[in-house]
Amino acid sequence: MQAPHDILRRMNKLTPNTNQICEPWVSVDPLGEALHFLHMNGVMYTRSEFTAPWGLALPPFPNRLMFHVIMSGRCWLKVEGAEAQLLQPGDFALVPHGEGHELLSEPSVSAIKLFDLPRELVSERYEILRHGQGGAETSMICSTVRFDHPAAHQLLRLLPKFIYIESWRTPHWEWIQSTLRLMAAEARELQPGGETVITRLADILVIQAIRAWIAQDPVAQTGWLGALQDQQIGYAILLIQREPARPWTVALLADEVGMSRSAFAARFKELVGEPPMQYVARWRMNTALTWLKEGDWPLGELADRLGYQSEAAFSRAFKRFIGISPGMARRATA
Template identity: 65%
Template sequence: MRVEPVWRSADSLGQALHLLRMSGVFYGRSEFTAPWGIELPVWPNCVMFHFVTEGPCWLEVEGTGGQWLSSGDLALVPHGTGHLLTSGPGERTTKLTDLPRELVSERYEILRHGGGGPATTVICGAVRFDDPAARQLIGLLPQVIRIGRTDSPQGDWIDATLRFIAAEAKQLRPGGDTVITRLADILVIQAIRSWIEADPAARTGWLGALQDPRIGPAIAMIHRDPAHPWTLATLAAEAAMSRSAFAARFTALVGEPAMAYLTRWRMHIAQTTLEQEDLTLNDLATRLGYQSEAAFSRAFKRVIGTPPGAHRRTH
């Protein structure tokens, strides 16, 4: 059965955002009284968020300087970078791991810290992305994304979502973890959407290519069916472009040729699968459209730098 031409497919960027399914690492409420300061550790492959529900807070991420957050502000630290939350610039900090915390559930805790002065309350969370499309998108985000309540018409909605997450975590009703994770999906996606709408940098490179009416749907087709025997000719035909025009436009927007992108995308999927599933290399090769395990292994080592078996053992 023939796939409909990709140029008829709508919202390729939306399809990429749809793949931003995540797993929660932890959520918590932090109750601070000035003066206070905490140092959050590096958290690889995670996006951390902080939502201020009361009082001011100073956020400082290495390499970006610092900025004030006020009640109603949401800040994302997309790359798991270590950072500081304090009652003001230059305040003395204590490592998060050195502070006592009240464990409410396996995923939710309450932290109380400070010197007894004016209060600040922050809902914090860390979520992890596993899908290759999610990793690709997260890798393009800036070091910090700040969404102020006054900056977005969704401010009240974000506030309600965070409060719902906190309520679910404390009540521990059946299915609560699933509800929390899905709400976090929506929350982080909304913040990323706000950044994409506001920042010109989101209209260049891979993100810009996703929004291109010809190249974006072609990328989406690769994402949806990476095992399909795509060729430059078939992708160009589906985009209703000549082969040469498609190749030039794809490379100009994405930064690499279409077939190189296809191979790299397959290898990112292979990485995730090797880390999470007990699948034979032959079955994985078949799943990704390779005719033999040897051909798959050569491609994996060329793109990732190590053989697939070694990658699995390492991770």
């Protein structure tokens, strides 16, 4: 067993297979690094203006996350399999699995399908929706987004059906309210760069919502999330995610975190739910899938970057974990 200072020394050394030095102030917080990868892509925003009575049925958006920020008024959120939730000004609701759900002025109101309502398209990614029968007003920002990084996918799969943040009960109430006011102002008067501002503000709100859930829900202390918060197993996961091409073995990972091979393998499987080398292979393939979506990488180069000796070996592993060939994955995103 190695002393803690030996582990710290390893954290700050030259990272293998790169030319970058891990400076002492670079985060070695695995959970924080997972949250770091929650950068939104493919964002679509809707400024919704409702007058009671009204009801909106949103369809499922596979592989998307949806959120709603209440600017004024109130509404009910209904997600199948969960209790209806009242949302009021300043509240933030996150539906992380892209499930269909309803927003209603009252729980008894019938909902109209989103795509049956007229919408004003302001830009390619921004629209305005007005609906209702002239009663009490409710204003909100609604959004669908996707996350492409495999660490984001791993995290989002563990989240509940929806996350609700009642802003005035959080210790961060003031800055959350300031963020919401700025987002509302940008939504009302969309200026050059306004979509980018809204996206960055939404990044902050989504991460804060997930942080709040992790801090409050005992479920977040188990499984992969629990493993990230374990000093040694969490650091091993961080190493795998930072250096997927490194020729990892169970013995090498155990040595990096100062554990015996057998103790490391048993603890990793207990916390993560699969053996270390299966996790390594799965992470590599999810990384490859992200790279296939982002660029026109030759398969041979992808295989080399992920530590495979041949394109054929890489393709077999990719199909085993992803379910389709690399070529099919590339064509699906074209």
